[in-house]
Amino acid sequence: MSSINLTLKIWRQQNSDALGQLETYTLDAIHTDMSFLEMLDVLNEKLTKEGQDPVAFDHDCREGICGMCGAIIDGVAHGPEKEVTLCQLHMRHFKDGDTIVIEPFRSRAYPVKRDLLIDRSALDRIIQSGGYVSVNTGGTVDGNSIPIPSQQSELAMDAAACIGCGACVASCPNGAAMLFTSAKVSQLALLPQGQVERKQRALAMVEQMDKEGFGNCTNAKECEAVCPKGISIRNIARLNKEYLFAAMTEG
Amino acid sequence: MWFVRLLSSSIGKKLIMATSGLLLVLFLMTHAAGNATIFMSSDVFQGYADELHSHPLIVLIFSISLLVLVLCHVAVGLYLFWENRQVSTSRYIITKRVVKNSFASETMPYTGLVVLLFLSVHIFGFTFSPKHVDISVTVKNLLSNFFYSLFYVIAFIALTIHLSHGFWSMLQTFGINHPRYNTLISRLTLGIPLFFLLIFGGVALYFMTGLGANY
Ligand code: HEM
Numbered sequence: 497m498s499s500i501n502l503t504l505k506i507w508r509q510q511n512s513d514a515l516g517q518l519e520t521y522t523l524d525a526i527h528t529d530m531s532f533l534e535m536l537d538v539l540n541e542k543l544t545k546e547g548q549d550p551v552a553f554d555h556d557c558r559e560g561i562c563g564m565c566g567a568i569i570d571g572v573a574h575g576p577e578k579e580v581t582l583c584q585l586h587m588r589h590f591k592d593g594d595t596i597v598i599e600p601f602r603s604r605a606y607p608v609k610r611d612l613l614i615d616r617s618a619l620d621r622i623i624q625s626g627g628y629v630s631v632n633t634g635g636t637v638d639g640n641s642i643p644i645p646s647q648q649s650e651l652a653m654d655a656a657a658c659i660g661c662g663a664c665v666a667s668c669p670n671g672a673a674m675l676f677t678s679a680k681v682s683q684l685a686l687l688p689q690g691q692v693e694r695k696q697r698a699l700a701m702v703e704q705m706d707k708e709g710f711g712n713c714t715n716a717k718e719c720e721a722v723c724p725k726g727i728s729i730r731n732i733a734r735l736n737k738e739y740l741f742a743a744m745t746e747g
Numbered sequence: 748m749w750f751v752r753l754l755s756s757s758i759g760k761k762l763i764m765a766t767s768g769l770l771l772v773l774f775l776m777t778h779a780a781g782n783a784t785i786f787m788s789s790d791v792f793q794g795y796a797d798e799l800h801s802h803p804l805i806v807l808i809f810s811i812s813l814l815v816l817v818l819c820h821v822a823v824g825l826y827l828f829w830e831n832r833q834v835s836t837s838r839y840i841i842t843k844r845v846v847k848n849s850f851a852s853e854t855m856p857y858t859g860l861v862v863l864l865f866l867s868v869h870i871f872g873f874t875f876s877p878k879h880v881d882i883s884v885t886v887k888n889l890l891s892n893f894f895y896s897l898f899y900v901i902a903f904i905a906l907t908i909h910l911s912h913g914f915w916s917m918l919q920t921f922g923i924n925h926p927r928y929n930t931l932i933s934r935l936t937l938g939i940p941l942f943f944l945l946i947f948g949g950v951a952l953y954f955m956t957g958l959g960a961n962y
């Protein structure tokens with residue numbers, strides 16, 4: 497196991513109203529098998545012992561499935577490795593002597609609460625506006641009694657892989673939430689269970705997305721490139737179609 | 748009203764961009780076909796122009812429709828640009844684009860404005876040219892000027908860049924993105940703009956280089 501020495505420049509901000517700035521820290525002998533968050537744990541332990549405030553950051557599962565973690569590492573959401581969350585990024589992707597700049601995910605709809613901690617409840621409100629199935633379908637039906645072509649179910653599963661981390665918004669040059677919203681609309685629009693509320697869902701979720709102050713998509717593809725779950729912009733094309741069709745026939 | 752709701756949404760505005768963009772591309776195809784007659788001879792080109800203008804109603808309806816399309820495209824495009832600018836590019840201390848070849852998508856409003864500048868020069872020069880001079884003569888007179896032609900070529904390059912993102916982007920906005928067709932789409936996204944560059948740029952170069960001196 498090898499170890500590296502690092503210089504960290506981390507965004508520190510007391511609360512939503514305070515002005516923040518980058519603070520510089522040095523960390524020695526970081527094992528390359530550590531995850532990025534474990535490296536931050538080591539830093540926080542050091543800061544605590546020195547009587548300073550530890551760096552606040554979000555995390556929960558630390559296995560890439562909950563969507564709580566995330567930060568901008570040297571300008572890239574979730575860091576340099578493809579299709580991993582920050583908790584699954586390992587220090588072996590950095591070199592001895594590297595300077596790493598760590599900033600919180602930013603968007604008009606994401607107020608910074610403290611340091612790297614942000615308020616992503618705007619994404620929750622998009623889900624609350626229609627990302628569910630609420631029709632009463634009676635008792636549990638027999639397994640396989642609703643036939644679903646495997647291609648459809650695979651596409652729905654691909655969309656359902658979105659963990660709501662919000663990296664797509666943070667990396668979008670326009671701060672658009674289209675990749676997230678399109679994944680949440682697609683996962684239900686592709687399945688029979690989602691059909692009853694299909695149109696209202698597309699209308700309501702896009703309306704909420706616009707209301708939260710997310711930007712307009714210009715098809716820049718940055719979201720897809722940083723998404724830790726490999727959500728494809730094909731979902732955005734699907735959302736555009738869903739929305740157009742719903743608006744023409746429902747609204 | 749359903750269409751007010753549609754058009755005031757973020758996706759609706761994209762649909763205006765995509766629809767007006769598609770119709771403008773279709774117009775450019777007919778325009779390129781017409782202009783290609785220049786390569787045959789001034790008589791053929793003059794014949795085409797006279798035929799076209801012997802139906803003033805067609806010309807009028809086309810002109811008004813194109814004006815409306817360009818106005819919609821430019822107005823909504825600049826509005827979206829202004830709105831997105833508010834999500835400032837300086838939100839991070841380090842900003843890095845992960846996508847390769849993002850030049851065209853980042854410069855859409857700028858290449859668009861070059862095309863707009865071109866359109867005003869072009870319409871001023873040709874649509875409002877002196878009525879007593881044959882259009883085939885005006886074309887030769889104006890485009891034989893080296894700098895006038897150079898400006899045309901630069902504008903066509905801007906258009907090519909604009910469409911090398913725009914054509915794909917338009918189909919994506921219409922919801923057309925399928926693995927079976929994506930290779931074809933990416934070829935068209937390169938091929939159609941290059942075709943425009945070849946025909947329109949070719950006409951400018953034809954006169955600029957003196958090849959068309961006695962066309
Ligand atoms: C006249 C000045 C023009 C301006 C200011 C302009 C501006 C823009 C802008 C800002 C966009 C990006 C919109 C977005 O992604 O939301 C765009 C997209 C586009 N433009 Fe233009 N443009 C102009 C002329 C043209 C012309 C002449 C054509 C046709 C040949 C054209 C075709 C397109 C297409 C196809 C798109 C893609 C629409 C989409 O993203 O869905 N534009 N334009």
Ligand code: SF4
Pocket residue numbers: 657658659660661662663664665675676679719722723724725726727
């Ligand atoms: S689409 Fe990808 S980047 Fe966006 S919230 Fe979902 S998992 Fe995160």
Ligand code: FES
Pocket residue numbers: 554555556557558559560561562563564565566581582583584
């Ligand atoms: S902490 Fe759960 S995805 Fe990273």
